[in-house]
Amino acid sequence: MSLKGFQFSVVEAAIKKPGRKDLALIYSEAPAAAAAVFTTNKVKAAPVLLSAERIACGKAQALVVNSGNANACTGTQGMVDARETTRLVAAGLGVSDELVQVCSTGVIGVQLPMERLTAAIPGLVAGLGSATLDDLAAAIMTTDTFPKTAVRSGVVNGVGYTIAGTAKGAGMIMPNMATMLSFVLTDAAVDPVLLTPCFKAAVDRSFNAITIDGDTSTNDTCLLLANGAAGTDTIAADTPEARQFAQLLDEVLLELARLIVKDGEGATKFVEIRITGAASGADAKKAALAVANSSLVKTAFCGQDANWGRIFAAVGYSGAQVDPDRLALWFDDVCMARDGVFAGGDAEARGTDVLRNKEFTVTVDLGSGQEHATVYTCDLTHEYVSINADYRT
Amino acid sequence: MSLKGFQFSVVEAAIKKPGRKDLALIYSEAPAAAAAVFTTNKVKAAPVLLSAERIACGKAQALVVNSGNANACTGTQGMVDARETTRLVAAGLGVSDELVQVCSTGVIGVQLPMERLTAAIPGLVAGLGSATLDDLAAAIMTTDTFPKTAVRSGVVNGVGYTIAGTAKGAGMIMPNMATMLSFVLTDAAVDPVLLTPCFKAAVDRSFNAITIDGDTSTNDTCLLLANGAAGTDTIAADTPEARQFAQLLDEVLLELARLIVKDGEGATKFVEIRITGAASGADAKKAALAVANSSLVKTAFCGQDANWGRIFAAVGYSGAQVDPDRLALWFDDVCMARDGVFAGGDAEARGTDVLRNKEFTVTVDLGSGQEHATVYTCDLTHEYVSINADYRT
Numbered sequence: 051m052s053l054k055g056f057q058f059s060v061v062e063a064a065i066k067k068p069g070r071k072d073l074a075l076i077y078s079e080a081p082a083a084a085a086a087v088f089t090t091n092k093v094k095a096a097p098v099l100l101s102a103e104r105i106a107c108g109k110a111q112a113l114v115v116n117s118g119n120a121n122a123c124t125g126t127q128g129m130v131d132a133r134e135t136t137r138l139v140a141a142g143l144g145v146s147d148e149l150v151q152v153c154s155t156g157v158i159g160v161q162l163p164m165e166r167l168t169a170a171i172p173g174l175v176a177g178l179g180s181a182t183l184d185d186l187a188a189a190i191m192t193t194d195t196f197p198k199t200a201v202r203s204g205v206v207n208g209v210g211y212t213i214a215g216t217a218k219g220a221g222m223i224m225p226n227m228a229t230m231l232s233f234v235l236t237d238a239a240v241d242p243v244l245l246t247p248c249f250k251a252a253v254d255r256s257f258n259a260i261t262i263d264g265d266t267s268t269n270d271t272c273l274l275l276a277n278g279a280a281g282t283d284t285i286a287a288d289t290p291e292a293r294q295f296a297q298l299l300d301e302v303l304l305e306l307a308r309l310i311v312k313d314g315e316g317a318t319k320f321v322e323i324r325i326t327g328a329a330s331g332a333d334a335k336k337a338a339l340a341v342a343n344s345s346l347v348k349t350a351f352c353g354q355d356a357n358w359g360r361i362f363a364a365v366g367y368s369g370a371q372v373d374p375d376r377l378a379l380w381f382d383d384v385c386m387a388r389d390g391v392f393a394g395g396d397a398e399a400r401g402t403d404v405l406r407n408k409e410f411t412v413t414v415d416l417g418s419g420q421e422h423a424t425v426y427t428c429d430l431t432h433e434y435v436s437i438n439a440d441y442r443t
Numbered sequence: 444m445s446l447k448g449f450q451f452s453v454v455e456a457a458i459k460k461p462g463r464k465d466l467a468l469i470y471s472e473a474p475a476a477a478a479a480v481f482t483t484n485k486v487k488a489a490p491v492l493l494s495a496e497r498i499a500c501g502k503a504q505a506l507v508v509n510s511g512n513a514n515a516c517t518g519t520q521g522m523v524d525a526r527e528t529t530r531l532v533a534a535g536l537g538v539s540d541e542l543v544q545v546c547s548t549g550v551i552g553v554q555l556p557m558e559r560l561t562a563a564i565p566g567l568v569a570g571l572g573s574a575t576l577d578d579l580a581a582a583i584m585t586t587d588t589f590p591k592t593a594v595r596s597g598v599v600n601g602v603g604y605t606i607a608g609t610a611k612g613a614g615m616i617m618p619n620m621a622t623m624l625s626f627v628l629t630d631a632a633v634d635p636v637l638l639t640p641c642f643k644a645a646v647d648r649s650f651n652a653i654t655i656d657g658d659t660s661t662n663d664t665c666l667l668l669a670n671g672a673a674g675t676d677t678i679a680a681d682t683p684e685a686r687q688f689a690q691l692l693d694e695v696l697l698e699l700a701r702l703i704v705k706d707g708e709g710a711t712k713f714v715e716i717r718i719t720g721a722a723s724g725a726d727a728k729k730a731a732l733a734v735a736n737s738s739l740v741k742t743a744f745c746g747q748d749a750n751w752g753r754i755f756a757a758v759g760y761s762g763a764q765v766d767p768d769r770l771a772l773w774f775d776d777v778c779m780a781r782d783g784v785f786a787g788g789d790a791e792a793r794g795t796d797v798l799r800n801k802e803f804t805v806t807v808d809l810g811s812g813q814e815h816a817t818v819y820t821c822d823l824t825h826e827y828v829s830i831n832a833d834y835r836t
Contacts, residue, residue, distance in 0.1 A: 093759030093767045093783075123755050125768065125784040158752025159785050268756050345738070345823075346831055353832025359551025362516050363661050366486030374486045375518065390486075391518035392552050430738075431832075432825045438739055439746025439824075 051183065051201055053212040054237040055079045055279025059177035060189040063170035065118035065156070065163060071189035073167065074181075075139065075174050076113040076233060081149055082277035083239075084110035085246040087253045089270035095122035096132040097152040098269060104148055108242050110275055111149040113233060114139045114174070117190050117218070121154040121162050122268040131162045138168060142175035153231050153271050155218060156192055183235075187216040190231055193437055194218050194313050200305035202298040204238065206291045211238035211280035213298050217257075217306040219313075232257065232272045232306055238295065239278030244287040248296045249274045256303035260311050260426045261342045274299075311426045316433030319351045320409045325365075326422045327378075327415035333370035334423035337416060340368030341425075348430035356401035358386040365414055376417025382410050444576065444594055446605040447630040448472045448672025452570035453582040456563035458511035458549070458556060464582035466560065467574075468532065468567050469506040469626060474542055475670035476632075477503035478639040480646045482663035488515035489525040490545040491662060497541055501635045503668055504542040506626060507532045507567075510583050510611070514547040514555050515661040524555045531561060535568035546624050546664050548611060549585055576628075580609040583624055586830055587611050587706050593698035595691040597631065599675040599684045604631035606691050610650075610699040612706075625650065625665040625699055631688065632671030637680040641689045642667045649696035653704050653819045654735045667692075704819045709826030712744045713802040718758075719815045720771075720808035726763035727816035730809060733761030734818075741823035749794035751779040758807055769810025775803050 056078055063073040086105045088098050104110070114135055121128050136150040143150075154162070181189075187197030201214045219230025234249075253272055278284070285291045312320050323342045328334035341347055344364040350357040358379050365372055379387045381404040386397050404410050449471055456466040479498045481491050497503070507528055514521050529543040536543075547555070574582075580590030594607045612623025627642075646665055671677070678684045705713050716735050721727035734740055737757040743750040751772050758765050772780045774797040779790050797803050 091756060091759040092765050093755050093770070120752070123752050123767075123770075123780065123783055123785070125782065127784075158750075158756060159780065161785075268752075268759060345827070349828050349831035352828060355832065357551075359513070359516050359661075362486050363484060363551060366484040366661060372485050374516075377486070377516075387516065387552065389518065390516055391520075392516070392554075430828060432828050434738070435742050435745060435823060435825050435828060438742035439748065 051212060051214055053214045053235060055277045056235050056237070057178040058181040058183060058186045059174050060181045060185045061170050061174045061177060063116065064166050065116055071185070072118045073116045073170050073174055074186045074189040075178065076186065076235065077143060077178050078111050078275055078277040079279065080277050081109045081111045082275040083242045083245050084108060085249040085274045087250060087272045089268060091268050093123065093268050095120050095154060095269040096124055096128035097121055097154045098271060100129065100132045100136070101151045101153065101271060104151060107148065109149060110151050111145050112139060112143055113151040113153065113273060115153040115190055115231065116167070117192055118156040119154060119160055119162055120156045120158045120269050123159040124161050127161055131164050134164065135167055138171045139175065142171060151273060153269070155190065155231055155269055158268060183214055183216055187218070190216070190218040192218065193315055196313060198306055198309040198313065200302045202302050204294050204298050206238065206282040206285055209280060209282045211236060211282050213238070213302050215302045215306050217310055219310045230257065230270055230310060232303070234274045234299070234302060236276045237278065237280035238276055238282050239284040240276040240295065241284055241286045244285060244292050245274065245276060248299060252296070252299045252303045255300060256307035259424060260307045261339060308426060311428050314428035315437045316431040317428030318408070318431055319429040321351055321427050321429070322411040323425045323427060324411060324413040324422065325416060326413060327417050327419060328421040328423070329371040329419035331421045331423060333416070334421045335425070337365045337368045337370040337372070337414065338423045338425035340364045341412065341414065342427035345430055348427070351405065351429035352431045354402060354405040356381065356386065356398055356405055358401070361412065361414060362387070365416060370416060371418045373417035378415040378417070380413040381405060444605060444607055446607045446628060448670045449628050449630070450571040451574040451576060451579045452567050453574045453578045454563050454567045454570060456509065457559050458509055464578070465511045466509050466563050466567055467579045467582040468571065469579065469628065470536060470571050471504050471668055471670040472672065473670050474502050474504045475668040476635045476638050477501060478642040478667045480643060480665045482661060484661050486516065486661050488513050488547060488662040489517055489521035490514055490547045491664060492522065493525045493529070494544045494546065494664060497544060500541065502542060503544050504538050505532060505536055506544040506546065506666060508546040508583055508624065509560070510585055511549040512547060512553055512555055513549045513551045513662050516552040517554050520554055524557050527557065528560055531564045532568065535564060544666060546662070548583065548624055548662055551661060576607055576609055580611070583609070583611040585611065586708055589706060591699055591702040591706065593695045595695050597687050597691050599631065599678055602673060602675045604629060604673040604675050606631070606695050608695045608699050610703055612703045623650065623663055623703055627667045627692070627695060629669045630671065630673035631669055631675050632677040633669040633688065634677055634679045637678060637685055638667065638669060641692060645689070645692045645696045648693060649700035652817060653700045654732060701819060704821050707821035708830045709824040710821030711801070711824055712822040714744060714820050714822070715804040716818045716820060717804060717806040717815065718809060719806060720810050720812060721814040721816070722764040722812035724814045724816060726809070727814045728818070730758045730761045730763040730765070730807065731816045731818035733757045734805065734807065735820035738823055741820070744798065744822035745824045747795060747798040749774065749779065749791055749798055751794070754805065754807060755780070758809060763809060764811045766810035771808040771810070773806040774798060
């Protein structure tokens, strides 16, 4: 990977269990144009409140992130600690506090162990350049089982650039703005006017289209930094280069979002829910999310049970307009139901075969219009219950 | 139980596995004043469509109900079969088809085995008087582990009357009108003007305040028959007798609703979620349902993990107005958090002790007003996954 002008560092600050990296730093050698999307949860973690305040200037140069503790529901002390963390990092780097973003992920409601963070930050800053994006991806994991990164390359006037992203998240995942932590870095120079709308659109098509358990976190943050270190001309809005950049950004975010679902807590199936024939785009998304979040549908996926009736029930209560007599449903290309009733023949056996795969698509036509939406989800398994019944203990 | 003027019958029609009763009949010796509440799911089962059409006249004399097959997503044939079932019952009883209600519960998307129903109905009618309400409660079970009944007695001008109810349901339970099957019978004479509003209010406070898995069924039906056989004066609206009747009806429905949650698929905990300090009643209910439906909260209950942060996260994304700095939370009488942060002291240990009980209350104050709401729910367990991953197989 040839991402220019960014350096990484990771250390063990003893926030998580011994032997696991839990504090990471991203540093851009020059201030970068920045855009971010934060959780819509009304209970926002301290780092979310602080980072949202700072991103307003459209610039950032560093990001410090810890795993193992969410610094959420921590009140005034939480804000003090988030500020102090960025102050220590800014002092070490010799940059303004305002250019330092901060993220936390982990258990809610416990104050940060500031003495450990304070002790670890000098080593974190000193270590810049010693870690890779993969190291960073590993350091931000909580219940994730593998680190998640995605990389694409583009060209502007003959000069190449890179977009590299990382993400974490395996539970408390439900689309409502960015639904986990994701950091996307590019060495392209991008007009700030283009950056934010382009990023928000990409987030909507990726992180806002996945759901594991329907729970929206207090800490979700998705951050994009563009530092221009590749030496490209600045990518301006409404140009072919802008469209290429948007496409590549979409690809990076969608790849990361899919990795999050594949690493869904306890997941054994990756399922793409496609709704067609909806009266509106909003209806399509409502119906897709109802199916993707239904415990009964998700346990049927787990059991490889071609129980399409549960899916019709879910679109029925989703709030979307549906025509019960025109509903149709496919598992991959096997039509299970048409005109609201079972398709007959060998659909049951062939549908069950589809559900034996690790990845498949469920398509539901609502028979009510021309709009569509896609959402990615996973199954609900014993392992999900085990992970979440025992997470803190 | 001294419920007058109603007779019951149950038979084995081979819809469920051998050895299990699966067809039941309730018969009122005289036409009864009737009220009903049906699912809000847009995909409605054939029996729901037919019964809703018929209840408009405000009278019913019989109810035929089968378990093992929902007769949902069965199209025109499903309607034909529902009508034919009631025609056969009406002919056997010598009453008008229009006075026969019909309900089905079980697997979605499979046509009713009409030859078996046709063969079984003469015996069903002939057997009237041979079964008890408990027999009926057992015959309508699907994944339920115990039959559910509740009984109360009242008095009007010195004449006693009885309200007796039964319900079934353990999965696909989520409040949005009646969320399972429930039949409530009274031998009081009740003014039809009183009956429907009184019943709907009772349903809202009971069946519409429980959730097991957030899934709203295609078949939910809650039916009330008042046949006057006790010989009471007719209970008129806005009288002390009406208020007593409403209170007793509330009690019967709430008892049945609580039994459904206690029999929640795989449930090991019965949890009352109380929201206080809400800006509106609607906000209070939204917040209560978000907590009650959160997979992360429900798995924490399962693990007896006093993870109150997940509950704050749930109210935060519920859509209700919350003041993050004034949020407070109790497990029974143990204050876990106040002013948005951990209460400190020995709250963790004492809160964990509460969660070791089979029943407990979670109270969340949103710090935003004076309104409140209560919802009943259960935990999410391995057993829930087992039951629903393997239900059909």
